[in-house]
Amino acid sequence: MTEITLRAVHDGDLPLFFAWMSDPDATRVAAFTPQDPADRTAFDAHWARIRAASSTVVMRTVVADGTVVGHVGEYGEPGDRQVTYWIDRAHWGRGLATAALRAYLDESPTRPLHARAAADNLGSRRVLEKCGFVVTGADRGFAAARGEEIDEVLTTLHG
Numbered sequence: 048m049t050e051i052t053l054r055a056v057h058d059g060d061l062p063l064f065f066a067w068m069s070d071p072d073a074t075r076v077a078a079f080t081p082q083d084p085a086d087r088t089a090f091d092a093h094w095a096r097i098r099a100a101s102s103t104v105v106m107r108t109v110v111a112d113g114t115v116v117g118h119v120g121e122y123g124e125p126g127d128r129q130v131t132y133w134i135d136r137a138h139w140g141r142g143l144a145t146a147a148l149r150a151y152l153d154e155s156p157t158r159p160l161h162a163r164a165a166a167d168n169l170g171s172r173r174v175l176e177k178c179g180f181v182v183t184g185a186d187r188g189f190a191a192a193r194g195e196e197i198d199e200v201l202t203t204l205h206g
Contacts, residue, residue, distance in 0.1 A: 051146040053107035053154065056098065056118065060108050063115055063135070065090050071192075073136040078165035078190035078197060097122075105155070109134065109147040116143055119151045121160065130162045130204075132174075144174045152178060152204070159203050165190065166198035180204045 065087060067073060074080045081089060097104050106120035109132075117134035130151070134144045152160070162180055164171040180202035190197045 049111050049141065049143065049146065051143065051150050052110045053119065053147070053150050054110060056094075056106050056108050060115055060118070061091070061094055064094070064118060064133070067117070067133060067135045070136055074192040076165075076168055076170070077133070078168065078192050079163070079188065079199075080190075080192040082191045084192070107151060109143070109150075111138065111141075111143050111146075117147060119147045121151075121155060121157060123161075126159075128157045128160050130160050139170065144171070145177045148174055148178045159205050162202045162204075163188075163199050164202070166200050172200060172202075175202050178204065 068080065068090070069084045074084050081093065083089065097106055100122075103124075104120065104122040106118055108115055109117040109119055116138045117132065119130070119132040121128050121130050123129045130148065132144055132148055132151075134147065162175050163186070164175060166172075166185070181204075182200055183203045184201035186199045186201055187196050188199050189195070
């Protein structure tokens with residue numbers, strides 16, 4: 048069984064995060080990504096804002112058996128907090144996203160907590176279901192990684 052731990056994001060994590068979020072296959076699946084995932088300057092500015100907003104954004108690095116494999120956290124206004132997670136594509140299919148999200152939910156008191164996923168991202172939808180999120184709606188949004196508007200599934204975790 049893989050041991051999952053969460054820790055604060057370190058400067059040394061950012062090059063890994065950038066590489067993962069620049070992977071065209073992974074970004075296509077995730078769909079909702081920055082306009083240009085290969086823009087390192089924009090990436091660095093985005094993470095600087097995330098790390099400076101510690102009162103409204105909570106991010107944790109996901110470590111599996113001592114190896115950094117992703118990040119998980121939440122952001123947004125009270126009452127509309129959104130969960131977010133990313134696992135390196137090399138580690139997909141091992142249950143790490145589910146384990147990481149469960150670990151995060153164990154440490155976060157926020158409820159309700161919301162999440163969005165591309166309707167066709169069955170892996171992410173399954174992670175959310177396994178962690179207790181229920182489908183509460185649907186929407187359409189512009190998916191930069193696909194260059195078009197796509198269907199989204201809205202989910203909520205209560206109590």
